[in-house]
Amino acid sequence: MDVVRQGGCGCGEVRYEVTGEPIFVNNCHCSQCQHQTGSTSVVNAFFESERVTLTSGKLTEHIVIAGSGGPHIMVRCEICGSALYSHYPRMGRLGLGLRVGTLDEPGSVRPDAVIFVSEKMPWVALPEGIPAFEQFYDFREVLPPERVERFKALLARSKR
Ligand SMILES: [Zn+2]
Ligand SMILES: [Zn+2]
Numbered sequence: 001m002d003v004v005r006q007g008g009c010g011c012g013e014v015r016y017e018v019t020g021e022p023i024f025v026n027n028c029h030c031s032q033c034q035h036q037t038g039s040t041s042v043v044n045a046f047f048e049s050e051r052v053t054l055t056s057g058k059l060t061e062h063i064v065i066a067g068s069g070g071p072h073i074m075v076r077c078e079i080c081g082s083a084l085y086s087h088y089p090r091m092g093r094l095g096l097g098l099r100v101g102t103l104d105e106p107g108s109v110r111p112d113a114v115i116f117v118s119e120k121m122p123w124v125a126l127p128e129g130i131p132a133f134e135q136f137y138d139f140r141e142v143l144p145p146e147r148v149e150r151f152k153a154l155l156a157r158s159k160r
Contacts, residue, residue: 002019002021003019003020003021004017004018004019005103005105005108005109006018006104007084007098007103008057008084008102008104009057009076009080009084009102010080010082011077011080013056013057013058013077013080014054014056014057014058014079015054015056015057016052016054016055016084017052018047018052018053018098020051022045022047022098023046023047023095023143023150024045024113024139024147024151025043025044025045025100025109025110025111025113026115027043027111027113027114027115027127028041028042028043028115029117029121029124030067030115030116030119031116031119032066032067034119034121036064036083037083040120040121040124041120041124042099043099043100043111044085044086044097044098044099044100045097045098045109046096046098046151047095047096048094048095048154049087049093049094049095052096057077058077058078059076059077059078060075060081061074061075062076068089068090069089070088070089072086072087073087073093074086075087075096082102083102084102085097085102086099090155090158091154091155091158092158094154094157095154110130111127111130112130112143113131113132113133113142114126114130114132114133115135115136115137116133116135116136117132117133117134118134
């Protein structure tokens with residue numbers, strides 16, 4: 001049986017369930033993530049969108065331009081505005097990056113990589129035991145083969 005995790009927004013209106021383990025998890029320190037969250041970095045767990053089910057509440061979408069130039073769609077609680085997840089240009093709406101901090105047990109998901117270390121706030125210390133990269137990384141160097149295949153399958157579906 002796949003693990004099912006629950007999470008939600010800051011006001012409690014939006015609740016969701018997510019099934020299975022993420023394809024990959026990034027702790028991103030890029031300046032865009034800093035601007036969008038007002039914080040040091042963000043932790044995103046990437047899933048196929050069909051693994052996430054809204055169980056209560058309503059969502060709104062906010063579009064910004066991603067670093068790659070395409071639309072980055074941020075999905076928030078309609079009432080309190082907490083950002084729950086994003087659709088990024090590469091995967092389109094078939095995939096999403098779930099904000100790990102919105103999980104009821106955020107500690108149950110661990111980053112596979114710390115990225116855009118080159119843009120991090122200078123006093124932020126990096127975690128031990130998690131690979132860190134100046135910018136992005138090659139998934140094949142970090143992820144086990146079955147998760148690389150899952151990611152490739154998602155990218156192939158997104159291109160159709
Ligand atoms: Zn809310
Ligand atoms: Zn970022």
